[in-house]
Amino acid sequence: MRNALIILLWAGIPFCGNPLWGQTPSPGESKTSHEPKQQREPATPQANVRGTAGSPISVEVLDRPKSKEQAEKERTEENYKKRIDGGTLLIAGVVAAFTGLLVWVGHRGVRAANRTLVAIEKQADLMERQAKEARESATQQARDVQASIAEATRASKAMEEIAESMASNVESVRQSVSINREIADRQKLISELQGRAYLTIVFDSVVPQNNATKVRFEPRIQVQNRGNTPAYDIRFSVVADVFAFPIPDEFGFPLPDELRGHSSTIGPGLHKIISAVVPKLYPEPEAVKIANRDGQCILAWGVVKYKDAFSIERFIEFGFTVILVGENQWMSQDTTNNNDSN
Numbered sequence: 001m002r003n004a005l006i007i008l009l010w011a012g013i014p015f016c017g018n019p020l021w022g023q024t025p026s027p028g029e030s031k032t033s034h035e036p037k038q039q040r041e042p043a044t045p046q047a048n049v050r051g052t053a054g055s056p057i058s059v060e061v062l063d064r065p066k067s068k069e070q071a072e073k074e075r076t077e078e079n080y081k082k083r084i085d086g087g088t089l090l091i092a093g094v095v096a097a098f099t100g101l102l103v104w105v106g107h108r109g110v111r112a113a114n115r116t117l118v119a120i121e122k123q124a125d126l127m128e129r130q131a132k133e134a135r136e137s138a139t140q141q142a143r144d145v146q147a148s149i150a151e152a153t154r155a156s157k158a159m160e161e162i163a164e165s166m167a168s169n170v171e172s173v174r175q176s177v178s179i180n181r182e183i184a185d186r187q188k189l190i191s192e193l194q195g196r197a198y199l200t201i202v203f204d205s206v207v208p209q210n211n212a213t214k215v216r217f218e219p220r221i222q223v224q225n226r227g228n229t230p231a232y233d234i235r236f237s238v239v240a241d242v243f244a245f246p247i248p249d250e251f252g253f254p255l256p257d258e259l260r261g262h263s264s265t266i267g268p269g270l271h272k273i274i275s276a277v278v279p280k281l282y283p284e285p286e287a288v289k290i291a292n293r294d295g296q297c298i299l300a301w302g303v304v305k306y307k308d309a310f311s312i313e314r315f316i317e318f319g320f321t322v323i324l325v326g327e328n329q330w331m332s333q334d335t336t337n338n339n340d341s342n
Helices: 002-017 068-195 284-291
Strands: 199-211 214-225 231-244 261-266 271-275 296-307 313-326 329-334
Touching (some): 199 271, 199 313, 214 261, 214 284, 261 271
Antiparallel strands (some): 199 214, 231 296, 296 313, 313 329
């Protein structure tokens, strides 16, 4: 469009330089080109001679010779006319070329417009088909989504039922596991109880140690293994002394900090004897009262520690008093406190 406007402006330049037909020339321009030429009057014949049919008259008209100014004026007018004709032809050619260019541009524009319209029509058809396909696809997708939702709902209900069943199964399994664990723990405990070593304290006797007129007592104790496996790493401590009878409930059964007695092993069905000596000698009459628990008595107490076949630490705490029931026949009685074991 810009190039066409430039061509149109260039085509109008000649009209700006030359006056148009019928336009008043500007000062300084010659007016002779637009003035009608004066007709020359024929020369007056010298004689009025009339010809006849047989002898016609032949007349030769001779122009008068032009003056120099008239000839120059005619040439100027002729050249101006030629310039005007040439400019007109040039303008006509430019206009024709511009018109052809416009026709060509218009033709190309029409072709481009036709191609654009065809492309638009094709694009519109394509968009219409795509829209139709999209609507059909959306409809199909909606049906598929509805079917998927329905299927998911059915699956969800099925999964819910499965979850409930699994929860019930899990609860059953949990209860079964708990029962099995309890059975296993009980079986383990039974195995340990059946297979472990059981050390027990059994009163053996009291040996009087006579020294002239005085007596000192030595209580003796059997440590028996009544289990099915040996007892290992046996450590013990035993103390004996004479106290007022009955033994007060607040008595603390004190023991040394370290277990001084040791024994390696006591097998099933075997026993070992441990003893403690009363630290004081008593006169025989008082010793008789002590032996009969008449106001005083012999008290023995202590602890025995060991490991069973499962390397579990075990202990026995004991305490008892003794009484003479016959000649060299003694009997023990456990105290209220300090009798425990695991």
